[in-house]
Amino acid sequence: MTTDPAPLLHAARLATGHQQHPAGTLYVVATPIGNLADLTLRAIHVLGLVDAVACEDTRVAAQLLTHLGLHKPLRALHAHNEHEAAQGVLALLAQGQRVAYVSDAGTPAVSDPGAVLVAAARAAGHAVVPLPGPSSALAALSAAGDTLATAFCFIGFLPAKGGDRRTALAAVLADARAHVLFEAPHRIAELAAALAEAAPQRTVTLCRELTKQFESIVTRPAAELPGWLAAGAHHERGEFVLVLHALPPTVADDEALPPAALQALRVLMRELPLKQAVALAAELSGAPRKALYQRALAERDAGASEGESDA
Numbered sequence: 001m002t003t004d005p006a007p008l009l010h011a012a013r014l015a016t017g018h019q020q021h022p023a024g025t026l027y028v029v030a031t032p033i034g035n036l037a038d039l040t041l042r043a044i045h046v047l048g049l050v051d052a053v054a055c056e057d058t059r060v061a062a063q064l065l066t067h068l069g070l071h072k073p074l075r076a077l078h079a080h081n082e083h084e085a086a087q088g089v090l091a092l093l094a095q096g097q098r099v100a101y102v103s104d105a106g107t108p109a110v111s112d113p114g115a116v117l118v119a120a121a122r123a124a125g126h127a128v129v130p131l132p133g134p135s136s137a138l139a140a141l142s143a144a145g146d147t148l149a150t151a152f153c154f155i156g157f158l159p160a161k162g163g164d165r166r167t168a169l170a171a172v173l174a175d176a177r178a179h180v181l182f183e184a185p186h187r188i189a190e191l192a193a194a195l196a197e198a199a200p201q202r203t204v205t206l207c208r209e210l211t212k213q214f215e216s217i218v219t220r221p222a223a224e225l226p227g228w229l230a231a232g233a234h235h236e237r238g239e240f241v242l243v244l245h246a247l248p249p250t251v252a253d254d255e256a257l258p259p260a261a262l263q264a265l266r267v268l269m270r271e272l273p274l275k276q277a278v279a280l281a282a283e284l285s286g287a288p289r290k291a292l293y294q295r296a297l298a299e300r301d302a303g304a305s306e307g308e309s310d311a
Contacts, residue, residue, distance in 0.1 A: 005069030012044035021049055021129075024093050026121045027100045028114060030107040030133030031064060034212035038134045044068060046131060054089050055111050062103045077101065082116040089117060089254040093126045107135045111156035111182060124305055136210050137180045140241040143217050148246040149178035157182045159193070166194075172197050174277035174287075176247040181202065183240040191242075192225035203245035209238035257295060261285035266299070274300060 002210050003005055019042075021027075027046050032038040048070055049051065055061035058074040065072055077085035092099050101117055137154055155172060159165040170177050173195075177208065178179030183191050195204060200223035210256040216235070218228055228234045264284050268277035278296050282289040 002274040015041040016045040021097045023129040024100055025097055025129055027101050027129050029100045029131045030106050033103050033105045033134045039195045040133050043131050050100040052092055052099050054101045056103040059104055071299040079113050082113050086117045086120040090124050108195055136241045138244050139210050140207045144243040146178050146245045152178040155179050155181045178246040179244040181242045185237055188240050189229055194230055196226050205243040207241040257287050258293055261287035
């Protein structure tokens with residue numbers, strides 16, 4: 001059964017038609033990550049207003065426009081042709097046309113194509129207007145309930161394999177902030193196993209198929225993730241967003257600094273002034289100087305307290 005899109009388009013015009021939508025402007029439009037009902041009225045209005053739609057995949061964009069009862073010229077602009085295709089969009093903008101850009105799902109230029117086009121449009125003097133909306137990263141953060149997070153780091157997909165992947169994951173786990181990662185279904189078990197081994201007590205919120213009919217959101221210590229994935233036939237299917245919760249301050253001190261860095265710091269502190277010991281330990285280990293300095297202060301103060309109690 002096909003829904004008549006006319007009332008929806010009318011509601012979108014009523015809600016946003018009073019706003020200015022200048023010609024010769026690139027409109028960066030966030031689209032649903034799985035649930036069509038998440039498309040904003042403003043996005044619907046602008047998609048109906050623009051002269052053309054540049055998109056990551058013309059088939060996906062065509063389905064969305066058809067659902068809205070819209071028909072627009074489509075231009076493919078994806079990771080493999082973004083530089084070249086951007087020039088075609090710039091030509092349309094130079095003619096005074098309004099152009100929307102949509103990725104397959106979510107907010108363009110966030111682990112999706114779009115950044116090259118936006119940069120090129122701005123460099124050519126064209127206005128760029130973002131239309132905020134669905135984002136799997138923000139949706140996952142909002143469902144994580146991470147009360148310790150005062151900031152978060154968006155990672156997206158880790159390198160697919162090899163040393164680069166191990167190095168990237170180690171860097172993430174060494175950082176006390178909350179982190180948002182994406183993962184494909186064929187690698188989720190491997191990632192869960194790596195997290196369980198490297199940081200078994202780190203709290204992780206795993207989101208599967210966000211906003212879709214079979215959405216799953218679970219929060220567990222990393223040690224329990226492999227078991228949860230193995231417990232259901234469908235648990236490893238779909239697209240995944242993971243939130244690695246922020247570390248508590250006391251845990252962050254221990255886990256954010258590699259054991260080798262702590263050992264180097266302690267040896268150097270026995271022989272050198274504190275600041276010099278920190279600087280050398282940072283240079284030798286590659287660990288962050290600020291974290292080493294805070295650790296050095298804590299250990300110096302603890303040593304002083306012990307000395308006073310022994311006196």
